[in-house]
Amino acid sequence: MPANRQNREDLELIREAAEGAGRIALSYFKQAPQIWMKTGNSPVTEADLAADKYLKDMLLTARPDYGWISEETLDERVASSRQRFFVVDPIDGTRAFIEGQDVWCVSVAVVENGRPVAGVLDCPAREEIFTALPGFGAEQNGSAIHVQAENQPFKIAGPGAFLKRLPERFLASIEHAPYVASLAYRIAMVARGDIAGTFVRPNSHDWDLAAADLILSEAGGNVLTADGKPLAYGLRNTSTGDYRHEGLVAASGLLMDNMLAVVAETAFG
Template sequence: MSETALPIMPSWDEDLELILAAAVAAGDTALGYFRRAVGVRWKNEGRSPVSEADLAANDVLKARLLAARPGYGWLSEETDDDETRLSRDTVFVVDPIDGTRAFIAGKEQWCVSVAVVQHGRPVAGVLFAPALGEVFQATCDSEARKNGAAIAVRDPEPGETLKIAMAGDLVDKLTFPYRESIARVSHVPSLAYRLAMIADGRIDGTIVKRNSHDWDLAAGDLILARAGGALRSLDGLPLSYNRPIVTHGILGAASGSALSALLAASRPLEGH
Protein backbone atom coordinates (compact mmCIF):
# COMPACT_ATOMS: atom_id res chain seq x y z
CA MET A 1 0.00 0.00 0.00
CA SER A 2 1.45 3.36 -0.99
CA GLU A 3 1.53 6.19 1.48
CA THR A 4 0.81 9.79 0.58
CA ALA A 5 4.03 11.76 0.77
CA LEU A 6 4.03 14.66 3.19
CA PRO A 7 4.81 18.06 1.64
CA ILE A 8 8.39 19.20 2.08
CA MET A 9 8.45 22.38 4.14
CA PRO A 10 10.81 25.13 2.99
CA SER A 11 13.83 25.77 5.16
CA TRP A 12 14.26 29.00 7.07
CA ASP A 13 17.09 29.90 4.71
CA GLU A 14 14.74 29.46 1.77
CA ASP A 15 12.14 31.61 3.49
CA LEU A 16 14.79 34.24 4.17
CA GLU A 17 15.78 34.29 0.52
CA LEU A 18 12.11 34.68 -0.44
CA ILE A 19 11.32 37.52 1.97
CA LEU A 20 14.57 39.31 1.18
CA ALA A 21 13.75 39.43 -2.53
CA ALA A 22 10.19 40.52 -1.79
CA ALA A 23 11.28 43.22 0.67
CA VAL A 24 13.75 44.65 -1.86
CA ALA A 25 11.07 44.68 -4.57
CA ALA A 26 8.59 46.38 -2.23
CA GLY A 27 11.21 48.86 -1.05
CA ASP A 28 12.15 49.76 -4.59
CA THR A 29 8.47 50.30 -5.33
CA ALA A 30 8.10 52.59 -2.31
CA LEU A 31 11.28 54.45 -3.24
CA GLY A 32 9.62 55.42 -6.51
CA TYR A 33 7.14 57.49 -4.47
CA PHE A 34 9.69 58.92 -2.05
CA ARG A 35 9.98 62.71 -1.88
CA ARG A 36 7.17 63.11 -4.38
CA ALA A 37 3.60 64.25 -3.90
CA VAL A 38 1.68 61.16 -2.76
CA GLY A 39 -1.89 60.64 -1.73
CA VAL A 40 -2.30 60.18 2.03
CA ARG A 41 -5.32 59.15 4.07
CA TRP A 42 -5.68 58.71 7.81
CA LYS A 43 -6.83 55.66 9.75
CA ASN A 44 -7.30 54.77 13.43
CA GLU A 45 -9.38 57.89 14.07
CA GLY A 46 -6.86 60.13 12.36
CA ARG A 47 -3.82 58.92 14.29
CA SER A 48 -2.04 56.90 11.58
CA PRO A 49 -1.27 57.98 8.02
CA VAL A 50 -1.23 55.56 5.10
CA SER A 51 0.16 56.66 1.75
CA GLU A 52 -0.10 55.39 -1.80
CA ALA A 53 3.40 54.02 -1.33
CA ASP A 54 2.36 51.90 1.68
CA LEU A 55 -0.41 50.30 -0.35
CA ALA A 56 1.72 49.76 -3.45
CA ALA A 57 4.49 48.13 -1.40
CA ASN A 58 1.91 45.98 0.40
CA ASP A 59 0.55 44.77 -2.95
CA VAL A 60 4.05 43.73 -4.05
CA LEU A 61 4.70 41.83 -0.84
CA LYS A 62 1.35 40.07 -0.73
CA ALA A 63 1.47 39.00 -4.36
CA ARG A 64 5.02 37.65 -4.20
CA LEU A 65 4.92 36.02 -0.80
CA LEU A 66 1.53 34.29 -0.92
CA ALA A 67 2.14 33.08 -4.47
CA ALA A 68 5.30 31.35 -3.22
CA ARG A 69 3.84 30.12 0.11
CA PRO A 70 0.05 29.75 -0.30
CA GLY A 71 -0.16 27.74 2.91
CA TYR A 72 1.21 30.54 5.09
CA GLY A 73 -1.01 33.02 6.88
CA TRP A 74 -0.87 36.78 6.35
CA LEU A 75 -0.75 39.69 8.80
CA SER A 76 0.01 43.16 7.46
CA GLU A 77 -0.58 46.68 8.68
CA GLU A 78 -2.15 47.57 5.35
CA THR A 79 -4.45 44.55 4.89
CA ASP A 80 -7.74 43.97 6.70
CA ASP A 81 -7.09 41.29 9.29
CA ASP A 82 -8.18 37.79 8.31
CA GLU A 83 -8.50 35.57 11.36
CA THR A 84 -7.75 32.45 9.32
CA ARG A 85 -4.11 33.36 10.06
CA LEU A 86 -4.71 32.04 13.58
CA SER A 87 -5.15 28.53 12.21
CA ARG A 88 -1.82 28.62 10.36
CA ASP A 89 1.39 27.40 11.97
CA THR A 90 3.44 29.79 9.84
CA VAL A 91 2.55 33.39 9.01
CA PHE A 92 4.05 36.33 7.13
CA VAL A 93 4.06 39.41 9.38
CA VAL A 94 4.58 42.53 7.29
CA ASP A 95 4.84 46.29 7.52
CA PRO A 96 5.23 47.66 3.97
CA ILE A 97 6.61 50.95 5.28
CA ASP A 98 7.52 51.19 8.94
CA GLY A 99 7.93 54.89 9.56
CA THR A 100 5.24 56.25 7.23
CA ARG A 101 5.34 59.69 8.84
CA ALA A 102 9.07 59.91 8.13
CA PHE A 103 8.48 58.70 4.57
CA ILE A 104 5.85 61.38 3.94
CA ALA A 105 8.14 64.05 5.42
CA GLY A 106 11.01 63.01 3.12
CA LYS A 107 13.15 61.62 5.94
CA GLU A 108 15.26 58.54 5.26
CA GLN A 109 14.63 56.45 8.40
CA TRP A 110 11.87 54.17 7.15
CA CYS A 111 12.01 50.54 6.17
CA VAL A 112 10.16 47.54 4.81
CA SER A 113 9.73 44.96 7.58
CA VAL A 114 9.01 41.32 6.72
CA ALA A 115 9.08 38.33 9.08
CA VAL A 116 8.15 34.68 8.91
CA VAL A 117 6.56 33.72 12.23
CA GLN A 118 6.17 30.07 13.20
CA HIS A 119 4.27 28.97 16.31
CA GLY A 120 4.31 32.52 17.62
CA ARG A 121 7.99 33.36 17.17
CA PRO A 122 9.93 34.84 14.22
CA VAL A 123 12.15 32.38 12.34
CA ALA A 124 13.25 34.62 9.46
CA GLY A 125 13.32 38.40 9.24
CA VAL A 126 14.35 41.20 6.91
CA LEU A 127 14.44 44.98 7.31
CA PHE A 128 15.17 46.94 4.15
CA ALA A 129 15.79 50.69 4.39
CA PRO A 130 15.93 51.71 0.70
CA ALA A 131 16.68 55.40 1.20
CA LEU A 132 19.68 54.45 3.36
CA GLY A 133 20.81 51.49 1.27
CA GLU A 134 20.69 49.14 4.28
CA VAL A 135 19.48 45.55 4.51
CA PHE A 136 19.31 43.69 7.83
CA GLN A 137 18.54 39.99 7.91
CA ALA A 138 18.59 36.88 10.10
CA THR A 139 17.07 33.47 10.65
CA CYS A 140 16.59 31.91 14.06
CA ASP A 141 19.69 29.78 13.56
CA SER A 142 21.97 32.27 11.77
CA GLU A 143 23.91 35.37 12.72
CA ALA A 144 22.39 38.78 12.09
CA ARG A 145 23.77 40.61 9.07
CA LYS A 146 23.73 44.15 7.72
CA ASN A 147 24.52 44.45 4.02
CA GLY A 148 26.07 40.99 4.20
CA ALA A 149 28.38 41.61 7.17
CA ALA A 150 27.79 40.14 10.63
CA ILE A 151 26.59 42.61 13.28
CA ALA A 152 26.45 42.54 17.06
CA VAL A 153 25.15 44.69 19.88
CA ARG A 154 27.57 47.02 21.63
CA ASP A 155 29.30 45.85 24.81
CA PRO A 156 29.49 48.99 26.97
CA GLU A 157 32.01 49.38 29.77
CA PRO A 158 30.71 49.32 33.37
CA GLY A 159 29.39 52.74 34.35
CA GLU A 160 29.40 53.99 30.76
CA THR A 161 26.53 56.27 29.75
CA LEU A 162 24.06 54.30 27.62
CA LYS A 163 22.32 55.68 24.55
CA ILE A 164 18.64 54.85 24.95
CA ALA A 165 15.95 55.74 22.40
CA MET A 166 12.69 56.69 24.04
CA ALA A 167 9.94 59.30 24.07
CA GLY A 168 10.90 62.45 25.93
CA ASP A 169 7.80 62.35 28.14
CA LEU A 170 8.91 59.03 29.65
CA VAL A 171 12.37 60.03 30.87
CA ASP A 172 11.26 61.62 34.15
CA LYS A 173 9.12 58.57 34.94
CA LEU A 174 12.10 56.20 35.02
CA THR A 175 13.50 55.26 38.41
CA PHE A 176 16.33 57.27 39.92
CA PRO A 177 19.34 57.05 39.53
CA TYR A 178 18.88 55.12 36.27
CA ARG A 179 17.45 58.11 34.42
CA GLU A 180 20.59 60.08 35.29
CA SER A 181 22.85 57.40 33.82
CA ILE A 182 21.52 57.41 30.25
CA ALA A 183 21.61 59.72 27.26
CA ARG A 184 18.32 59.95 25.42
CA VAL A 185 18.59 59.37 21.67
CA SER A 186 16.57 61.80 19.57
CA HIS A 187 13.44 60.48 17.89
CA VAL A 188 13.84 57.51 15.53
CA PRO A 189 10.63 57.47 13.48
CA SER A 190 10.69 53.76 12.59
CA LEU A 191 10.41 51.34 15.51
CA ALA A 192 11.74 48.47 13.38
CA TYR A 193 14.75 50.54 12.38
CA ARG A 194 15.32 51.47 16.04
CA LEU A 195 15.70 47.78 16.86
CA ALA A 196 18.16 47.44 13.99
CA MET A 197 20.19 50.31 15.44
CA ILE A 198 20.56 48.37 18.69
CA ALA A 199 21.49 45.25 16.74
CA ASP A 200 24.36 46.96 14.93
CA GLY A 201 25.62 48.78 18.02
CA ARG A 202 24.72 52.38 17.18
CA ILE A 203 22.52 52.69 20.25
CA ASP A 204 22.25 50.61 23.41
CA GLY A 205 18.54 50.20 23.95
CA THR A 206 15.03 51.48 23.58
CA ILE A 207 11.77 51.74 25.50
CA VAL A 208 8.69 51.10 23.37
CA LYS A 209 5.40 52.71 24.31
CA ARG A 210 2.35 50.48 24.58
CA ASN A 211 0.25 49.61 21.51
CA SER A 212 3.08 48.71 19.17
CA HIS A 213 2.00 45.98 16.73
CA ASP A 214 3.32 42.63 15.59
CA TRP A 215 4.29 44.09 12.22
CA ASP A 216 6.40 46.81 13.88
CA LEU A 217 8.37 44.28 15.88
CA ALA A 218 8.65 40.73 14.54
CA ALA A 219 11.51 41.11 12.05
CA GLY A 220 13.48 43.50 14.26
CA ASP A 221 12.96 41.25 17.28
CA LEU A 222 14.66 38.34 15.51
CA ILE A 223 17.50 40.42 14.04
CA LEU A 224 18.21 41.94 17.45
CA ALA A 225 18.16 38.53 19.14
CA ARG A 226 20.62 37.06 16.63
CA ALA A 227 22.89 40.09 17.18
CA GLY A 228 23.06 39.35 20.91
CA GLY A 229 20.22 41.50 22.26
CA ALA A 230 16.60 40.96 23.19
CA LEU A 231 13.17 42.58 23.07
CA ARG A 232 11.10 41.89 26.17
CA SER A 233 7.96 42.86 28.03
CA LEU A 234 8.51 44.68 31.32
CA ASP A 235 8.27 41.36 33.16
CA GLY A 236 11.15 40.03 31.07
CA LEU A 237 9.17 37.70 28.83
CA PRO A 238 9.71 37.28 25.07
CA LEU A 239 6.88 38.38 22.81
CA SER A 240 4.42 36.03 21.16
CA TYR A 241 3.19 36.90 17.67
CA ASN A 242 0.15 36.01 15.57
CA ARG A 243 -2.28 36.12 18.47
CA PRO A 244 -5.89 37.37 18.20
CA ILE A 245 -4.70 40.70 19.67
CA VAL A 246 -1.63 41.99 17.81
CA THR A 247 -0.75 44.93 20.08
CA HIS A 248 1.71 44.87 22.96
CA GLY A 249 2.31 46.64 26.25
CA ILE A 250 5.37 48.68 27.16
CA LEU A 251 8.54 46.93 26.00
CA GLY A 252 12.27 47.22 26.47
CA ALA A 253 15.10 46.23 24.16
CA ALA A 254 18.83 46.05 24.88
CA SER A 255 21.38 43.37 25.74
CA GLY A 256 22.74 41.68 28.85
CA SER A 257 22.79 43.69 32.07
CA ALA A 258 21.70 46.79 30.15
CA LEU A 259 18.39 45.07 29.38
CA SER A 260 17.72 43.99 32.95
CA ALA A 261 18.51 47.48 34.25
CA LEU A 262 16.31 49.10 31.61
CA LEU A 263 13.35 46.84 32.41
CA ALA A 264 13.71 47.42 36.15
CA ALA A 265 13.90 51.19 35.71
CA SER A 266 10.83 51.13 33.47
CA ARG A 267 8.47 49.57 36.02
CA PRO A 268 6.86 52.94 36.84
CA LEU A 269 5.74 53.17 33.20
CA GLU A 270 3.33 50.22 33.48
CA GLY A 271 0.32 52.48 33.96
CA HIS A 272 1.21 54.75 31.03
Protein backbone atom coordinates in the same frame (compact mmCIF):
# COMPACT_ATOMS: atom_id res chain seq x y z
CA MET B 1 11.90 19.83 4.69
CA PRO B 2 14.35 20.40 7.60
CA ALA B 3 13.58 23.56 9.57
CA ASN B 4 16.95 25.24 8.91
CA ARG B 5 16.63 24.70 5.18
CA GLN B 6 13.04 25.98 5.17
CA ASN B 7 14.05 29.06 7.14
CA ARG B 8 16.92 29.78 4.76
CA GLU B 9 14.68 29.46 1.73
CA ASP B 10 12.10 31.70 3.36
CA LEU B 11 14.77 34.27 4.18
CA GLU B 12 15.88 34.35 0.54
CA LEU B 13 12.27 34.77 -0.51
CA ILE B 14 11.40 37.58 1.90
CA ARG B 15 14.67 39.38 1.20
CA GLU B 16 13.88 39.42 -2.52
CA ALA B 17 10.32 40.52 -1.78
CA ALA B 18 11.41 43.27 0.64
CA GLU B 19 13.93 44.63 -1.85
CA GLY B 20 11.26 44.73 -4.56
CA ALA B 21 8.80 46.47 -2.24
CA GLY B 22 11.56 48.88 -1.23
CA ARG B 23 12.12 49.85 -4.86
CA ILE B 24 8.39 50.48 -5.25
CA ALA B 25 8.25 52.61 -2.11
CA LEU B 26 11.37 54.52 -3.13
CA SER B 27 9.73 55.46 -6.44
CA TYR B 28 7.12 57.43 -4.43
CA PHE B 29 9.61 58.89 -1.93
CA LYS B 30 9.70 62.71 -1.99
CA GLN B 31 7.18 62.63 -4.87
CA ALA B 32 4.17 63.91 -2.86
CA PRO B 33 2.30 60.59 -2.73
CA GLN B 34 -1.41 60.59 -1.97
CA ILE B 35 -2.11 60.27 1.76
CA TRP B 36 -5.13 59.02 3.72
CA MET B 37 -5.73 58.90 7.46
CA LYS B 38 -6.69 55.59 9.04
CA THR B 39 -8.52 54.97 12.30
CA GLY B 40 -6.43 56.33 15.15
CA ASN B 41 -5.09 59.22 13.07
CA SER B 42 -2.40 57.04 11.49
CA PRO B 43 -1.39 57.95 7.91
CA VAL B 44 -1.15 55.60 4.96
CA THR B 45 0.13 56.54 1.51
CA GLU B 46 -0.29 55.12 -1.95
CA ALA B 47 3.29 53.89 -1.56
CA ASP B 48 2.31 51.76 1.47
CA LEU B 49 -0.56 50.22 -0.48
CA ALA B 50 1.47 49.56 -3.63
CA ALA B 51 4.30 47.94 -1.66
CA ASP B 52 1.83 45.89 0.38
CA LYS B 53 0.10 44.57 -2.75
CA TYR B 54 3.44 43.59 -4.27
CA LEU B 55 4.48 41.77 -1.10
CA LYS B 56 1.21 39.91 -0.71
CA ASP B 57 1.08 38.85 -4.36
CA MET B 58 4.69 37.67 -4.41
CA LEU B 59 4.82 35.99 -1.03
CA LEU B 60 1.50 34.19 -1.08
CA THR B 61 2.07 33.03 -4.65
CA ALA B 62 5.34 31.48 -3.49
CA ARG B 63 3.88 30.15 -0.20
CA PRO B 64 0.11 29.74 -0.64
CA ASP B 65 -0.14 27.66 2.54
CA TYR B 66 1.24 30.46 4.76
CA GLY B 67 -0.91 32.94 6.67
CA TRP B 68 -0.72 36.72 6.27
CA ILE B 69 -0.57 39.58 8.79
CA SER B 70 0.02 43.10 7.47
CA GLU B 71 -0.62 46.61 8.66
CA GLU B 72 -2.36 47.54 5.42
CA THR B 73 -4.53 44.52 4.59
CA LEU B 74 -7.16 42.38 6.25
CA ASP B 75 -5.96 40.81 9.49
CA GLU B 76 -6.34 37.02 9.20
CA ARG B 77 -5.41 36.05 12.74
CA VAL B 78 -8.93 35.32 13.97
CA ALA B 79 -9.89 33.20 10.98
CA SER B 80 -6.57 31.46 10.32
CA SER B 81 -5.20 28.43 12.12
CA ARG B 82 -1.94 28.40 10.13
CA GLN B 83 1.18 27.87 12.23
CA ARG B 84 3.52 29.62 9.76
CA PHE B 85 2.75 33.07 8.41
CA PHE B 86 4.19 36.28 7.01
CA VAL B 87 4.19 39.43 9.15
CA VAL B 88 4.60 42.56 7.03
CA ASP B 89 4.83 46.31 7.35
CA PRO B 90 5.26 47.69 3.81
CA ILE B 91 6.61 50.98 5.17
CA ASP B 92 7.55 51.14 8.84
CA GLY B 93 7.97 54.83 9.56
CA THR B 94 5.28 56.19 7.25
CA ARG B 95 5.33 59.62 8.92
CA ALA B 96 9.08 59.90 8.27
CA PHE B 97 8.48 58.75 4.68
CA ILE B 98 5.88 61.48 4.19
CA GLU B 99 8.20 64.11 5.66
CA GLY B 100 11.05 63.13 3.32
CA GLN B 101 13.21 61.62 6.06
CA ASP B 102 15.21 58.55 5.05
CA VAL B 103 14.68 56.49 8.24
CA TRP B 104 11.94 54.10 7.09
CA CYS B 105 12.02 50.51 6.01
CA VAL B 106 10.12 47.55 4.61
CA SER B 107 9.72 44.97 7.37
CA VAL B 108 9.03 41.32 6.55
CA ALA B 109 9.20 38.30 8.85
CA VAL B 110 8.16 34.66 8.79
CA VAL B 111 6.67 33.51 12.09
CA GLU B 112 6.13 29.93 13.26
CA ASN B 113 4.55 28.92 16.56
CA GLY B 114 4.56 32.53 17.72
CA ARG B 115 8.23 33.36 17.05
CA PRO B 116 10.05 34.83 14.02
CA VAL B 117 12.15 32.30 12.08
CA ALA B 118 13.32 34.67 9.31
CA GLY B 119 13.47 38.45 9.27
CA VAL B 120 14.38 41.27 6.88
CA LEU B 121 14.40 45.04 7.14
CA ASP B 122 15.07 46.74 3.82
CA CYS B 123 15.84 50.46 4.15
CA PRO B 124 16.21 51.59 0.53
CA ALA B 125 16.69 55.32 1.12
CA ARG B 126 19.75 54.42 3.23
CA GLU B 127 20.86 51.48 1.08
CA GLU B 128 20.78 49.23 4.16
CA ILE B 129 19.34 45.76 4.52
CA PHE B 130 19.23 43.80 7.77
CA THR B 131 18.69 40.03 7.84
CA ALA B 132 18.55 37.32 10.50
CA LEU B 133 17.94 33.60 10.98
CA PRO B 134 17.68 31.84 14.36
CA GLY B 135 21.08 30.57 15.42
CA PHE B 136 22.96 32.19 12.52
CA GLY B 137 23.41 35.76 13.69
CA ALA B 138 22.25 39.06 12.26
CA GLU B 139 23.75 41.00 9.38
CA GLN B 140 23.63 44.42 7.78
CA ASN B 141 24.55 44.43 4.10
CA GLY B 142 26.21 41.04 4.55
CA SER B 143 28.36 41.94 7.58
CA ALA B 144 27.68 40.65 11.10
CA ILE B 145 26.25 43.12 13.60
CA HIS B 146 26.27 43.02 17.40
CA VAL B 147 24.80 44.99 20.29
CA GLN B 148 26.86 47.61 22.08
CA ALA B 149 29.42 46.50 24.67
CA GLU B 150 28.27 47.20 28.22
CA ASN B 151 31.32 49.31 29.13
CA GLN B 152 30.49 52.05 26.63
CA PRO B 153 28.50 55.25 27.32
CA PHE B 154 24.82 54.51 26.78
CA LYS B 155 22.53 56.14 24.25
CA ILE B 156 18.94 55.19 25.00
CA ALA B 157 15.83 56.01 23.00
CA GLY B 158 12.40 56.58 24.46
CA PRO B 159 10.62 59.12 26.66
CA GLY B 160 13.07 61.22 28.66
CA ALA B 161 10.97 60.79 31.79
CA PHE B 162 11.67 57.08 31.73
CA LEU B 163 15.40 57.47 31.23
CA LYS B 164 15.44 59.57 34.41
CA ARG B 165 13.90 56.69 36.33
CA LEU B 166 16.88 54.43 35.68
CA PRO B 167 19.26 53.79 38.63
CA GLU B 168 21.43 56.77 39.46
CA ARG B 169 24.64 54.89 38.66
CA PHE B 170 23.55 54.86 35.01
CA LEU B 171 22.52 58.49 34.72
CA ALA B 172 26.00 59.99 34.32
CA SER B 173 26.71 57.71 31.34
CA ILE B 174 23.33 57.99 29.59
CA GLU B 175 22.55 60.15 26.58
CA HIS B 176 19.02 60.54 25.26
CA ALA B 177 19.05 59.34 21.63
CA PRO B 178 17.16 61.44 19.04
CA TYR B 179 13.67 60.26 18.13
CA VAL B 180 13.39 57.82 15.20
CA ALA B 181 9.88 57.34 13.80
CA SER B 182 10.42 53.79 12.58
CA LEU B 183 10.26 51.43 15.55
CA ALA B 184 11.72 48.58 13.50
CA TYR B 185 14.69 50.73 12.50
CA ARG B 186 15.17 51.91 16.07
CA ILE B 187 15.43 48.30 17.24
CA ALA B 188 17.90 47.61 14.40
CA MET B 189 19.98 50.51 15.74
CA VAL B 190 20.17 48.63 19.05
CA ALA B 191 21.18 45.49 17.16
CA ARG B 192 24.13 47.17 15.45
CA GLY B 193 25.24 49.09 18.53
CA ASP B 194 24.27 52.63 17.54
CA ILE B 195 22.20 52.87 20.72
CA ALA B 196 22.19 50.66 23.80
CA GLY B 197 18.43 50.28 24.12
CA THR B 198 15.00 51.71 23.54
CA PHE B 199 11.78 51.84 25.48
CA VAL B 200 8.76 50.87 23.37
CA ARG B 201 5.45 52.50 24.21
CA PRO B 202 2.29 50.39 24.45
CA ASN B 203 0.14 49.70 21.38
CA SER B 204 2.88 48.50 19.04
CA HIS B 205 1.85 45.73 16.65
CA ASP B 206 3.31 42.49 15.36
CA TRP B 207 4.24 44.11 12.05
CA ASP B 208 6.28 46.81 13.85
CA LEU B 209 8.32 44.24 15.73
CA ALA B 210 8.63 40.72 14.30
CA ALA B 211 11.55 41.17 11.89
CA ALA B 212 13.42 43.60 14.14
CA ASP B 213 12.91 41.33 17.16
CA LEU B 214 14.72 38.45 15.44
CA ILE B 215 17.49 40.74 14.18
CA LEU B 216 18.11 42.05 17.70
CA SER B 217 17.98 38.62 19.33
CA GLU B 218 20.55 37.32 16.84
CA ALA B 219 22.77 40.36 17.51
CA GLY B 220 22.91 39.65 21.23
CA GLY B 221 19.89 41.52 22.62
CA ASN B 222 16.16 40.99 23.09
CA VAL B 223 12.76 42.59 22.87
CA LEU B 224 11.02 41.73 26.13
CA THR B 225 7.76 42.43 27.94
CA ALA B 226 7.73 44.14 31.33
CA ASP B 227 7.86 40.72 33.03
CA GLY B 228 10.94 39.73 31.03
CA LYS B 229 9.29 37.42 28.51
CA PRO B 230 9.80 37.29 24.72
CA LEU B 231 6.90 38.30 22.51
CA ALA B 232 4.47 35.80 21.03
CA TYR B 233 3.32 36.84 17.57
CA GLY B 234 -0.09 36.22 16.04
CA LEU B 235 -1.74 35.77 19.44
CA ARG B 236 -4.35 37.86 21.22
CA ASN B 237 -3.01 39.84 24.18
CA THR B 238 -5.00 38.58 27.17
CA SER B 239 -4.40 41.86 29.03
CA THR B 240 -5.62 44.21 26.30
CA GLY B 241 -8.11 41.87 24.62
CA ASP B 242 -6.67 42.63 21.19
CA TYR B 243 -3.40 42.14 19.29
CA ARG B 244 -1.53 45.19 20.50
CA HIS B 245 1.52 44.84 22.73
CA GLU B 246 2.05 46.56 26.06
CA GLY B 247 5.17 48.50 27.07
CA LEU B 248 8.39 46.78 25.98
CA VAL B 249 12.16 47.12 26.17
CA ALA B 250 14.71 46.41 23.43
CA ALA B 251 18.20 46.15 24.93
CA SER B 252 20.72 43.67 26.33
CA GLY B 253 22.59 42.72 29.49
CA LEU B 254 22.39 44.62 32.75
CA LEU B 255 20.86 47.63 31.03
CA MET B 256 17.93 45.46 29.94
CA ASP B 257 17.24 44.44 33.53
CA ASN B 258 17.17 48.04 34.70
CA MET B 259 15.04 49.27 31.79
CA LEU B 260 12.55 46.46 32.42
CA ALA B 261 12.25 47.56 36.03
CA VAL B 262 11.21 51.03 34.81
CA VAL B 263 8.57 49.58 32.48
CA ALA B 264 7.23 47.29 35.18
CA GLU B 265 6.86 50.13 37.68
CA THR B 266 5.50 52.81 35.39
CA ALA B 267 2.41 53.08 33.21
CA PHE B 268 3.32 54.66 29.88
CA GLY B 269 1.45 57.77 28.92
